Amino acid sequence: MATTVSAKIYSHHEKSDGTFNVKYVVYHKGERKFIDSPHFVSKRQITKDFDIKDKFVLKWLDETLDDYRILISAINSRLDFFTCEELRDYLRDSNKDIDLIEFANYHIDYLKENGREPYSRTFRKIRNSLIDYFGRTNVSINEIHSNMLYMYERFLKAPRTISRMNQLGKMVTTSENGLSKGGLHAHMRDLRTLFNEAKRKFNNDELGIIRIKHYPFTKYKVGTPPASKVRSFNSDEVIQIREAAVPKDSRVELARDMFMLSFYLCGTNAVDFYHASQANVINGRFEYKRSKTQGRRQDEAFISIQIVDEAKPLLEKYLGKLNSRYGAYDYLDYALYKGMKGLRNLTDLPELTLYWARHTFGTLARNACRMSIDDIAEALNHIDNGHATTDIYLAKDWSIVDDVQSQVIQLINRDHDEPENITSMNPTESRSTMRIVSA
Numbered sequence: 130m131a132t133t134v135s136a137k138i139y140s141h142h143e144k145s146d147g148t149f150n151v152k153y154v155v156y157h158k159g160e161r162k163f164i165d166s167p168h169f170v171s172k173r174q175i176t177k178d179f180d181i182k183d184k185f186v187l188k189w190l191d192e193t194l195d196d197y198r199i200l201i202s203a204i205n206s207r208l209d210f211f212t213c214e215e216l217r218d219y220l221r222d223s224n225k226d227i228d229l230i231e232f233a234n235y236h237i238d239y240l241k242e243n244g245r246e247p248y249s250r251t252f253r254k255i256r257n258s259l260i261d262y263f264g265r266t267n268v269s270i271n272e273i274h275s276n277m278l279y280m281y282e283r284f285l286k287a288p289r290t291i292s293r294m295n296q297l298g299k300m301v302t303t304s305e306n307g308l309s310k311g312g313l314h315a316h317m318r319d320l321r322t323l324f325n326e327a328k329r330k331f332n333n334d335e336l337g338i339i340r341i342k343h344y345p346f347t348k349y350k351v352g353t354p355p356a357s358k359v360r361s362f363n364s365d366e367v368i369q370i371r372e373a374a375v376p377k378d379s380r381v382e383l384a385r386d387m388f389m390l391s392f393y394l395c396g397t398n399a400v401d402f403y404h405a406s407q408a409n410v411i412n413g414r415f416e417y418k419r420s421k422t423q424g425r426r427q428d429e430a431f432i433s434i435q436i437v438d439e440a441k442p443l444l445e446k447y448l449g450k451l452n453s454r455y456g457a458y459d460y461l462d463y464a465l466y467k468g469m470k471g472l473r474n475l476t477d478l479p480e481l482t483l484y485w486a487r488h489t490f491g492t493l494a495r496n497a498c499r500m501s502i503d504d505i506a507e508a509l510n511h512i513d514n515g516h517a518t519t520d521i522y523l524a525k526d527w528s529i530v531d532d533v534q535s536q537v538i539q540l541i542n543r544d545h546d547e548p549e550n551i552t553s554m555n556p557t558e559s560r561s562t563m564r565i566v567s568a
Contacts, residue, residue, distance in 0.1 A: 132157045132208060134197045134220070136190040138170060138179050147171060151181070151190065153197070155220060160213035164221045166190070196224075207337050219338055227270040227340060230256055232327050246458065247400045247420045251319050258316070261291055270327060270341060275348035278317070285313055310355045317351045360485050361492035364540040366478060367392060371541065373475050381475065384468030386443050388486045393440035395432075395508045395534050396487030399465060403458045406449040410436065414527070415444070419510050432510040433527045437538060490537055498536040508533040 133156045138149040153164040174183035197220045233256040240249035262284050286307040331340040375381040400420045409417050419430035455461040473481040494500045508530045
């Protein structure tokens, strides 16, 4: 049966004020789907058979129906590949502007729902910076063009003042430095990824649906990333962090403890500690699926790490408690950011973030312990694309991870006395009261 579009009103659609919304009806493959129109008519504008008699309304409706029929004709032979719902959506949305901020929110929610919350924060940064740049919460995707990207790049490189809602629901204004070369490259790369995801959602080449017709990254080139600077410490600097005398129950104490806990447990990320509980402790091992890459690997990024004596008091102190202390991971992330600044001032280290613990662990394993890159990748729970097929057939040998972990920790224990007067950091003081249990 032929595909048709028409305008109808139905008696059961009467509103409380006595008016009726006009519906566009799409009939295709024996099904009917409806599109709401912006037009409302009263009983005076319709016949007793509920046909529209108002010529002014009919004029507007006919113009839209003609546009729909032109779109259907343009589809031509591909029409058979559309379901009625797909055709309805295509006609309804063909001239609808795409709001990139709205899509960013959709994409962030999608990533969260699929267990990729850490990755979703990448696109939240993109969304927020676009809102800052345009000064509004609605940004058409057509406003993302090559000239805009060059101006946006200058905006990102300059110092700026930003306002954000904190965990208490209060607006907080802070000053931020401009992005570094590396930070700028990552930001523009992530914006390009968001744009590509929007094209993937709204365009369908097979059906001839091209709602996003331009691609600004053809002219504006993101380029190659600059060489990464060293983000690791030597063993003496790790000891300096471990032995730092910090105020009790402070963010600085949190930063020091989490840095060392991450270092002891092979560079585990803060987000994985945040979501962990006693259920992740099995037979004296800390077992979890790495949040960053869980959704992209066949093994779900699972790893099993032995809980060494140095890590036990810290796990006792924080395991299962971080997510109750901080209502969302973002609040823990901010507390660590502030704490690391304080810890850096105490230790006189030029730079310090929690991620340095992971880099330091890997660098010391390679350069000081002379461990193989493959074994270090295993300990860091990295994806090895070169061996992806082979890994499917191999059972995991966690003793490899244990060996890397043991040799790296020996570096900061060898020829050094146990630290004294350090808040909650002496393993021998807490070991007797340790309640890490097997699950």
